[in-house]
Amino acid sequence: MEFTLKQKDSKSKARAGELSTDHGTIQTPIFMPVGTVASVKGVHQRELKDEINPDVILGNTYHLYLRPGIEILEQAGGLHKFMGWDRNILTDSGGYQVYSLSGNRKIKEEGVNFKSHIDGSSHFFTPENVMEIQRVIGADIIMAFDECTPYPCEYNYAKRSMHMTHRWLDRCISHLEKLPFKYGYSQSFFPIVQGSTYKDLRKQSAEYIASVGAEGNAIGGLSVGEPAEEMYEMAEIVCDILPEDKPRYLMGVGTPINILENIALGVDMFDCVMPTRNARNGMLFTAHGTINIKNKKWEADFSPIDEMGITFVDTEYSKAYLRHLFAANEYLGKQIATIHNLGFYLWLVRTARERILAGDFQEWKTNMVQQMDKRL
Known part of the structure; x- marks a missing residue:
């Protein structure tokens, strides 16, 4: 295994690196x-x-x-x-x-x-x-x-x-x-x-x-x-x-x-286990805050699950449809929510890496923490 530091943030202790094994390269964080x-x-x-x-x-x-x-x-x-x-x-x-x-x-x-x-x-x-x-x-x-x-x-x-x-x-x-x-x-x-x-x-x-x-x-x-x-x-x-x-x-x-x-x-x-476990309970993490998709407020919301999401489920399905699946106890709802949450977590760490490399991680992090600390 080899680990190489690519960049250190000047305003925090954040690092961007690469970890290589016989099964490929892991970009960190x-x-x-x-x-x-x-x-x-x-x-x-x-x-x-x-x-x-x-x-x-x-x-x-x-x-x-x-x-x-x-x-x-x-x-x-x-x-x-x-x-x-x-x-x-x-x-x-x-x-x-x-x-x-x-x-x-x-x-x-x-x-x-x-x-x-x-x-x-x-x-x-x-x-x-x-x-x-x-x-x-x-x-x-x-x-x-x-x-x-x-x-x-x-x-x-x-x-x-x-x-x-x-x-x-x-x-x-x-x-x-x-x-x-x-x-x-x-x-x-x-x-x-x-x-x-x-x-x-x-x-x-x-x-x-x-x-x-x-x-x-x-x-x-x-x-x-x-x-x-x-x-x-x-x-x-x-x-x-x-x-x-x-x-x-x-x-x-x-x-x-x-x-x-x-x-x-x-x-x-x-x-x-939080992104997968919470997904099965109807909790979705997004860049703008946390959604409880079981809430009635989403019943007639036909907007995409997450317009900023990186996975196909985020734009192919609506909040109303996903809420319906949970209300009907249909396992597809848990699968959709799981894919979304995992996609969001990977987007989060990869964007953090991009911001470290770009030199503005600390400002981006402060803004993201404020945004994500909301119940939608």
Whole structure:
């Protein structure tokens, strides 16, 4: 993997870069649609490529391990071939899913015992076998196994968890060195900064992660319920420490405004289920604010869904028609809304990149945040 900085904004810490892997170039800043179980929910791969057009998508180790299972993925030749996707894939390590299973897991130094959310069967994740699983899945970028702490989190717990995450990282690196690549292309490895919302812990963790010298670095444990201002404060602290010549990935973030504010702090990569999940509930993100398409005010509005939108659904369908589909509980409505939201998120990060390169990102960002912070 190679990462090249193309431009830095003069009035913020925003960056435009290029990250190259064996499956192509990723232009940053970038948003990665979430394809949890080898599928971006409600979207065909052809629509994903031709309309939304992301350079990279995200898969989830925990879910893929349970279904379809690593045996099937290995027989298929890896996740790319299994799902018919020839561009970049990043897999998270399952640490967040283990966190979300708080009632069905037990964390100890060796690893995590957990019960499947599907059938209640028992499983055990360690730093070592999570590296093995991600080798079989075959994503271009793979993540270290970590513990994502909740919010709020007591200081002493956050500190113990952070040090354990660092020890797990050492085990990940040691074991990964013994595992050959499986499918004729390389994988890049990102460790994860933790430390909850404590400044001293975030600094300590960022310094440790930076010292590892990985090809890229991630920031975890944010967007778990803390106020947005605390998220931004932690992201800024970490970005100021992580090396400038490596991509920075903020995991699980967030709203369009969250993304722009974190780009301004020096973050390069994002993922979040929000555009797809909110779409299925009738919430549409636009450059002018958020639309609840279920509202009666759209019942006879025959204007396009979004005249500024980049996907075919934005101009081929009206707000009235999309509202009707939701009122009738027709799944096509959820699909249309999903394509729109993902298209908007990709438009947002790509326009941010254009503005960084043009030298007027900060002014554009300030205006966009004001516009998007509206309910239409």
